[in-house]
Amino acid sequence: MGNSFGSLFKISTWGESHGGGVGVVIDGCPPLLALNEVDIQRDLDRRRPGQSKITTQRDETDNAEILSGVFEGKTLGTPIAILVRNEDAKPEAYEHLKNTYRPSHADFTYDAKFGIRNWQGGGRSSARETIGRVAAGAVARKLLDETTDVEVIAWVSQIHDIKADVDTENVNFDEIEAQITRCPDTEASAAMVKKITEAKKAGDSLGGIVTCLIRGVPAGLGAPVFDRIEADLAKGMLSLPATKGFEIGSGFSSVLMKGSEHNDEFAPGEKNPITKTNNSGGVQGGITNGSEIIFRVAFKPTATISSTQETVDNENNPVSLEAKGRHDPCVLPRAVPMVEAMSLLVIADHWLRDKSVRVLD
């Protein structure tokens, strides 16, 4: 349990950072969708380490192989299994971590739960696990592209104390991808690069915020009660490594508003009512109202740093952990496709679920 996400567009990821590989099985993708490995590779390349000077240098190409579910370029409606082999296997590089619990990593908690862990580079808790999610997200994107007007884009809106100024109405994918930070505010982006480079030199790491915008969602997606669309988004985001917070629409700032200020009044739209403001973030009572969904995700600074840290070993003795090897000074640029993937999965799932609702009229 715990390795699947979604109900009708359901994904199950598997794999450790070291060992045969990582991958995903997608169960529920409709048949007749044009799909090939190129569709998937684009997002995997945006996720992979080593894509720019400001990320970690783990040098893997992360090539996706589709093992099933596609025939003559189209999905069959059967499970789509995707495999990415592990390449960068240098177990000896991790030998010194065999008995040591790195601070703010999952070494101790995995041992506490399972009584065993793959100490080679994070094992299942490695961000490498997100390869399966990003691959599945690319399939969800293809499905939504073919069948809806939904567009999911995310960007880095803050790194440490540098906040970007982004015009959410007009921001587009190309602008974001043009920056190695994936922050479309060029000025802020430059400052971020500088800050990340400093952190890298200092052997330290930085956190930040990813903002995600979902345009073109029809009204009526989501569900009352537990599977509210914002609840599923929150779960998806907090299931990503290094996330510490989620807020939708007005989020935590709603606290300082009064009801009379916060309420999104309706006005007649072309076919449906539209809201004059969007404090709701596109969702009311767990169901989309046709406005854009907008939310923000907080990522802590990654736990791998290059300074010496005090910790304990697996026999509860104090030890000093020497810095070794590479570290990723800031995961934010690579987190963007992860946030997109989880969003795409949530929307695709609810969109398929919605097909079984209005069958009478």
Place this chain on the structure above:
Amino acid sequence: MGNSFGSLFKISTWGESHGGGVGVVIDGCPPLLALNEVDIQRDLDRRRPGQSKITTQRDETDNAEILSGVFEGKTLGTPIAILVRNEDAKPEAYEHLKNTYRPSHADFTYDAKFGIRNWQGGGRSSARETIGRVAAGAVARKLLDETTDVEVIAWVSQIHDIKADVDTENVNFDEIEAQITRCPDTEASAAMVKKITEAKKAGDSLGGIVTCLIRGVPAGLGAPVFDRIEADLAKGMLSLPATKGFEIGSGFSSVLMKGSEHNDEFAPGEKNPITKTNNSGGVQGGITNGSEIIFRVAFKPTATISSTQETVDNENNPVSLEAKGRHDPCVLPRAVPMVEAMSLLVIADHWLRDKSVRVLD
């Protein structure tokens, strides 16, 4: 779909604010747990409207009846069905809302999804739905009380711009319950009462923050990947009405820290390593580390207010919505048992799931 929560301690709620009643079925509560209606009523009374001068006056006693799953004062291991009848049924009080979409309510979105809604007082989107959750949470609390050291307490830490100063190490249930605000900082509480009273008079509403603390959680609860304990908590919280944000441990403030500042170094504890700081909020890699879990939930100001608002009717024509009837100026005090309930359900579920993990040694 969408009305169940949990996997091994699974609840399914049902019911609209008007009609026969609301309730819950709990599937998976272990047998031989002492349980009766009094155990449940305590939390229902903390949730119900009309319990103090600062909440809405909907006057319902919300008496729980256990319909199944308990025999001679003990659980049977079979589903526990709990029913609370609706009493306050004055459909005529809602007649003017039949064709009107109230701003920031779920009227329009339910119509968009289902093509029909119970316009009598919110129907399924009413906060009355949370009765089933709170009742189930009380059962989860009983189970955890009997079998673990887990203690879940929540309090109001902010209303509008009034922030409480709370000693999280020592805060206790009685202190919290002593205040009608459920804010244990007496000074802040008094200011909150004043602010809420003003808002009530003005026909307006206020938002705020509930902080939740989970003590005594053993290390090793939770799961890698999608069912991370913080992901399940985030889903639980964002599934509550009027919530806009969730953060755990350092939360959004982690963004301003560096890895060297944020990492929770380990030190030898009595049996297990303990952390010197708790920026992680008790969870690493989705699994508890034995520290306290602490998180915060943002609630927007409730949508029902007493001033006139512009909106549209269900034929997309502009209308003015006149204020009528009662409103709840601030849902925060009543939100506390809801936040506790969802936390208890998440912990109980993962605690039961954990039983099937370490079966070899």
Place this chain on the structure above:
Amino acid sequence: MGNSFGSLFKISTWGESHGGGVGVVIDGCPPLLALNEVDIQRDLDRRRPGQSKITTQRDETDNAEILSGVFEGKTLGTPIAILVRNEDAKPEAYEHLKNTYRPSHADFTYDAKFGIRNWQGGGRSSARETIGRVAAGAVARKLLDETTDVEVIAWVSQIHDIKADVDTENVNFDEIEAQITRCPDTEASAAMVKKITEAKKAGDSLGGIVTCLIRGVPAGLGAPVFDRIEADLAKGMLSLPATKGFEIGSGFSSVLMKGSEHNDEFAPGEKNPITKTNNSGGVQGGITNGSEIIFRVAFKPTATISSTQETVDNENNPVSLEAKGRHDPCVLPRAVPMVEAMSLLVIADHWLRDKSVRVLD
């Protein structure tokens, strides 16, 4: 776990034979379906004890109350909770069974699993639990009636050694209901009544077979692999009390045929291919082919009899169990609506699931 059935048309039953009542929550019934208690009562009346001279005399009216999910005579798309109160509560009638394990009942196995059981009349293992299923089946029938050509009818095709001769092409509901045995072969039915009456007098019980026919199923329902429609039907049937076997189409008799005899050759139909024979029972590879689905379910003779039996008590001591009270000499007539209900639930579920499959073309 274990008290829910279905994925999109999902039901959760609850309740013991003694205590507050029994019931069901249906999650996933589409909105805008006309529904009231009369729709449900018809099938509950066909299921209830005491409806004819050949069934047990437990005298309950089993009146269904819809507690939620219906508004102004139409479903809301929210959970439909249905409650049937227990009436016939005479716990003293069961006092002698408190410590005794009745042969071929679930008394011992419940104790083995749960360490506790409601010894008043079978508790959760009572056939009374099927009330929730039959009520839910009635809702599924209404849904399928409104939206498809599906017709589910079942009848008693054998009791003990008396086999009915039924023209499956023309058999109809009224013919079946005209017989208290629910066997449409009037001659066989008369012989069955005689046999059951003898068994009743002798304090003994009889088993039999229910045949179920599903007409009007479109081609393409079901799924490859685990959720084959025959697998879901088999699970549904074997989950009914007292069932010992399931066979579809040629069933166990297929064993005596060769491939060249058993294969159902296709011929051009009006729009789709049709099969010349139906050894497949309407299903190939787990998916319907448009032919009628036909299957048979074996029911053992019920365990409650009136002769003295040797058994043990809950301290593993031998005891003699004296016959007391009423017994049902043959459950078959009442099993018919149960078999129909489970079939309707399986078909409704797959029919809703199918809505999310062909979304591209």
Place this chain on the structure above:
Amino acid sequence: MGNSFGSLFKISTWGESHGGGVGVVIDGCPPLLALNEVDIQRDLDRRRPGQSKITTQRDETDNAEILSGVFEGKTLGTPIAILVRNEDAKPEAYEHLKNTYRPSHADFTYDAKFGIRNWQGGGRSSARETIGRVAAGAVARKLLDETTDVEVIAWVSQIHDIKADVDTENVNFDEIEAQITRCPDTEASAAMVKKITEAKKAGDSLGGIVTCLIRGVPAGLGAPVFDRIEADLAKGMLSLPATKGFEIGSGFSSVLMKGSEHNDEFAPGEKNPITKTNNSGGVQGGITNGSEIIFRVAFKPTATISSTQETVDNENNPVSLEAKGRHDPCVLPRAVPMVEAMSLLVIADHWLRDKSVRVLD
């Protein structure tokens, strides 16, 4: 949906007979179980075609690769992904089937459901899909071997009209494996070989029955209501290709017994009550009573035969289907490990589920 089985020991299979390969992801296998590819290969070898002169000659070695979830020879508690590459890819051998619906195959029904199918050798409906199940079953067997006394053995008890005489008390794995028929009655086995050889020559196919015996099951496994252990077994068995029937204990023959004959009287056992007879097949009310579980599964003659058959093409025109290529005259010997696998999966799942039941005492 539809490609997963189990709740706590959950498997998801994927793959078509042609394309990259087939495989399975096992989610929920406990950590610290010794496991390697040899454990899995043994059962895969028993399942694969070409293992004896009486099976089809598709010549594949079906080598399993464990891609994740195992580290230094032990399970990690994370998903175990297993891959078996497809080798025997001769798409041209199937070109003539591209537009033709083979009788009693799933060609038409897949097209009806999905609008597309992999016409190269059955695709997802191929028995090759069961590789994933058998691999997962081998892991379940390892788990049960390490932690319980459960032993699952199955054998061929009938082929066409040849019935075996098997001493269920003493029959063992080696006796069964000594026969290429997997029928431990040597005389019957010889007759079966003769019959199969004749059918092979005639280009025809034969059905039969597999009997499965589960020894050493503790009392108390299973669940009331829908997840009765016999219901889960029935679903597992009817989800296997070519199955038409399932019966447990007395099965269909129970119909000819009276309650007084059928009831399994209890007698004091060593610790628990034992039954004098076992008409129940080891299960009462869906829960095991400590007796052996015994059930039978009917397999129809396989659909691929070598005579010319009348059928239609995918434009609903009549065509004659010429016999081509290899066929499997009798799937029964290879069905034995499939039946075992599904049984092992059901038992392992319920055994893990049971861990969360008796947590109070």
